[in-house]
Amino acid sequence: MTDMGMEGAPMNAAAPSSRRRKVKLVVSAALAMLALVGCKADVIAYDLPAESARYSFRAETDGVKTVWGYTSERPTKADTPTSQPCLADVVVKEPGPCRPEPLIFLRYDFGLGLDNTAPAEEAHPVTVTGYYQDRLGTPPTVTRLRAEASFDGGKTWKPVTTTAGGKNTFTARITHPSRDRASGGVALRISATDSAGNTVEQTIPQAYRLR
Template identity: 70%
Template sequence: MMTEARKETGPMNATVPSKWRRTVNLAALTALGVLAMTSCGSADVITYDLPAESARYSYEADTNGVKTVWEYTSDRPDKADTPTSQPCIADAIVKDPGKCRPEPLIFLRYDLGLDLDNTAKAGGLHSITVTGYYQDRLSKPPTVTKLRVEASVDGGKTWQPAITTQADKQNTFTAQIEHPKRDEAPGEVGLRITATDSAGDTVKQTIPKAYQLR
């Protein structure tokens, strides 16, 4: 099996493909510290040979200080899961790529409830909304079943769990974060989010400087 990942570093050559392969296109995009998956390809492709049987994998990305770690289970696909509108990148760069489908990685989208200057009021409770989602190419994505929100006001030295975190709608959660007084937290508020889905896959994303208090 083979998987491939697009990276922001210099280009690397692909290895010789095996008969069966699995493909994942990873493109890190920064928007409020959010990573997203795209189907566009480039010359910056790395390929890995993987076993055909089901196994647990870990993938880590660090983009502009935002660290994201995925853990997921994957195996050889029985059939392709790539609509013609978003073809597998391996079809363009690898001869005889075999069956192809996206990997079931959880991505996170945030509504931090900030003012226009990207700040939030110090003191009291503050609400944020976090939504988990998957690549559009994944025809039957799992459901995000659990989400943990932690905040730090000392540069990541200590982390405090949200006062409450509750499911709002499918894959969407609202958390109440307790903000200290402005003079007790002169720096930025950091966020650490951990999500788990119905397939047992997880993502942990750490945003050291999510927003400031005023």
Template identity: 70%
Template structure:
């Protein structure tokens, strides 16, 4: 891994599996099966991790360095501790994950022609001993399949939680539904950008 330039991975993965895979920073290991293992240089550097599944694209950028001691609770050891001989110190990476409450009905649709509120919460793996705080979140909506994006009015709520109001047109003006692009930044300067080409349909 180059310490002076971001390193990028492109791999279609299941987001649930990604949560278990992308959070590992392992020393002295190699990639095998569905576990991504890599060496980190001792000095701090900026890294990028990219994943795409079912059309949803997520890009993380974060700062990390080689751990000098393990930083995981004994009740939740790193995967590499179980499958790799002498993996070295291990800790989760400070990736921001996003949880959505889109206010959908049972058909995954939302009423057209008006303002609609969604809630987005940033969170980290529980194994991260000192997670940062999500300080900023931006929401953009697309009504034309991602050709153009319009910012939504976004407001901070509880811890790491934000609400956004999206202006919906009439149903026939957005036949392909509503796409969302979310960007979150935390107190450590780590970021995530997640693009959902079709988050829901209008009714």
């Protein structure tokens, strides 16, 4: 059994889907229970076929859309510390081996001013860091990140130059237009791939505004 930890991910996520998947979901009204035992909340746990297959998971909250692609299979041994058990360990009797899925999560440093804006008509750096659930025993490494920016509400997208920094960290340098040409703010679309072939694409309809 595997579980979908929601480390910063949207909470109204749809269940994973795949052409080869037979999934038994454990529905989580158990968030309150997990909070009582001091665990980070997992919202979905499910059984997988024994063979490895490709899966996708989509989520959206407050307009931010995230799509994960990852390879997974039925775990043969547990890979979760006792301090942060899988949801299934809490709500299912004898769930069998359980481990987190290898989802790439994204953390942003927009480098904004005190008014949460960035200067117009300048090149502006945004730092993006990929990370995984703490419980994942040996996480992959994020090897590639692609960034796009939109100044017209997502109607058109422009590629943004990115450079690799520290581990799993990249800097996107966005050239801002004048403020009147981005009246709705700056939208970002970030795509990342790791060394295991897992992917994530996250679209933020309004990351920040210009001043």
